[in-house]
Amino acid sequence: MAVAIEHQSQTVDTSPKGIQVSPGLRASGPVVVLLGLGFLAPLLTVAAYAFATPKSFDAFRSFTLANFAVIFDPANTVWTSFAWSIAYAVATVVLLAIIAYPIAYGLHRLFGKWAGFVSVLFVFPLFVSENVRLYGWVLFFIKNGVLDGALKALGFSGGPELLYTPGAILFGMLYVYLPFMLFPMTLGIAMVPKDLIDAARDLGAGRFMIWREVELPLAMPGILIGMLLTFVLGAGAIAESKILGGQSVITIAQDIEVAFTYAQNWPLGSALALILVVIVSGLALTVLSKLDLDRILGRR
Amino acid sequence: METRAQIRTRFAIRVWTAFVLLLVYLPILCGALAGLTKGRYFVFPVKVFSGEWWEKTLSSLEIQTLVHNSLLIAVIVTLVSVLFAFFGALAFARYEWKGRKLYQKIILLPIFFPQPVLGLALLLWFNALGINPSWMTAVIAHLVWIVPVVTLVIAIQVYGFDPTLEEAARDLGASRWFILREVTLPILWPGIWSGALFAFLLSWGNFPLSLYTAGVDSTIPKWLYSKMVAGYTPMVPALGTMSTLSAAALLLGGGLIGMLLRRRRAEA
Numbered sequence: 165m166a167v168a169i170e171h172q173s174q175t176v177d178t179s180p181k182g183i184q185v186s187p188g189l190r191a192s193g194p195v196v197v198l199l200g201l202g203f204l205a206p207l208l209t210v211a212a213y214a215f216a217t218p219k220s221f222d223a224f225r226s227f228t229l230a231n232f233a234v235i236f237d238p239a240n241t242v243w244t245s246f247a248w249s250i251a252y253a254v255a256t257v258v259l260l261a262i263i264a265y266p267i268a269y270g271l272h273r274l275f276g277k278w279a280g281f282v283s284v285l286f287v288f289p290l291f292v293s294e295n296v297r298l299y300g301w302v303l304f305f306i307k308n309g310v311l312d313g314a315l316k317a318l319g320f321s322g323g324p325e326l327l328y329t330p331g332a333i334l335f336g337m338l339y340v341y342l343p344f345m346l347f348p349m350t351l352g353i354a355m356v357p358k359d360l361i362d363a364a365r366d367l368g369a370g371r372f373m374i375w376r377e378v379e380l381p382l383a384m385p386g387i388l389i390g391m392l393l394t395f396v397l398g399a400g401a402i403a404e405s406k407i408l409g410g411q412s413v414i415t416i417a418q419d420i421e422v423a424f425t426y427a428q429n430w431p432l433g434s435a436l437a438l439i440l441v442v443i444v445s446g447l448a449l450t451v452l453s454k455l456d457l458d459r460i461l462g463r464r
Numbered sequence: 465m466e467t468r469a470q471i472r473t474r475f476a477i478r479v480w481t482a483f484v485l486l487l488v489y490l491p492i493l494c495g496a497l498a499g500l501t502k503g504r505y506f507v508f509p510v511k512v513f514s515g516e517w518w519e520k521t522l523s524s525l526e527i528q529t530l531v532h533n534s535l536l537i538a539v540i541v542t543l544v545s546v547l548f549a550f551f552g553a554l555a556f557a558r559y560e561w562k563g564r565k566l567y568q569k570i571i572l573l574p575i576f577f578p579q580p581v582l583g584l585a586l587l588l589w590f591n592a593l594g595i596n597p598s599w600m601t602a603v604i605a606h607l608v609w610i611v612p613v614v615t616l617v618i619a620i621q622v623y624g625f626d627p628t629l630e631e632a633a634r635d636l637g638a639s640r641w642f643i644l645r646e647v648t649l650p651i652l653w654p655g656i657w658s659g660a661l662f663a664f665l666l667s668w669g670n671f672p673l674s675l676y677t678a679g680v681d682s683t684i685p686k687w688l689y690s691k692m693v694a695g696y697t698p699m700v701p702a703l704g705t706m707s708t709l710s711a712a713a714l715l716l717g718g719g720l721i722g723m724l725l726r727r728r729r730a731e732a
Contacts, residue, residue: 300701
């Protein structure tokens, strides 16, 4: 009875003007308005520009598929940028999964009281602009830089020419996006109950079997988030190719930037951006719809 | 009970982690070294060290403006994002409501989005609205990305929060405002503090959003980039190192305060 009365008083409380607004909806208000005006509206603007007359600024006033015709014209080589970006993103995801898995495992199982400190060491670079960190690699790999100079001082003929190559770009992406794979992966591995592994071992499962049948599937939500994040960031990467790649590869984000800035062809840039957004958000929504965020972030 | 294979795996994982950490900090060290070199061009091994580029950087008026812009943006972003994300996190993790699952996913979208493209899209949108890009539009751009991050950080704290405490206070006749101030806020302080730290540091170091949305106003990362592309001077690594060191100091100081908050909460 007491419960019923309490509920009644609550409903009276929350509807002073007779309109029912749940506390959750009300609390989400500011964020939803911000994302509506700062995320959804800009994307709609991009979509509007993508269908505007090429090289014009009359979005919302014209409708044409000319920009897409230009992009899909076989004579246009913009598809190579898409191919490079997607290839880089895929390579980044695969390599980072391999690089980060042992570290994530160590953070959860091995490092004990050091785990917090090691995590902070991996988080901190996120707060240093990627261009500063990538430029550090330029200083490392450049002629007379740290690698070249050190090898010369040791009597070798000098360092290999690694800078301004497609490989350097991939290296830069692995470097910059490592934390985005590592932390979701650690969350995922933390979701695997220790008892389950012990139980599997007691039942006679080998180490590889336990990993494949118990640990990996249960850690998968976290790993998937990491893969999705690094894919998205890799597909939209621009700083790596500009700083470490020296124009040896043009990524799609760079093509979009050029269309928006030097070329002043906003409709073309928007059409390119729209294709990228469709790929990226299609993937993001597919993966996210399969995940239960309450479980991953630790609701009991 | 440990087999030799297990011991070997453990050792390998430790070595691998140490090696990756070394790589993570190697370029930052290279930058620090380059900023302390005498002479205009970086040559390794460094023959003469000097603090002249640090002095030049510290006394440059242009750089003072950059620091001012970066600080201004970061402070406003921190205040606004903590306020938005506090309520956002309650909606994310605390309240049961109809749109919650959808809301949880929508909030992740700006994080799962390439930042350069977001910056360019915002530039288009500001232009369509007739707003001239400046440091103020950069604040909006930072918020779009940072508010979701801070919401997640605070939400993790909210998950560990027992809702019966609020209900008990309500049963005892406490007003909504009183409950917020005396029950909810003190419990969530550690999460709010981490969120604020994240907001400040992510805004301080952000490059892709500032590049496209700050207009003629420059921030530290934006200026560094323009000089990396054309017109290198050792002030670039010097300023980069200073910016990194201030972030580290803030993280350290903020982390200590956060630990104290957690400890006091554990004692209370």
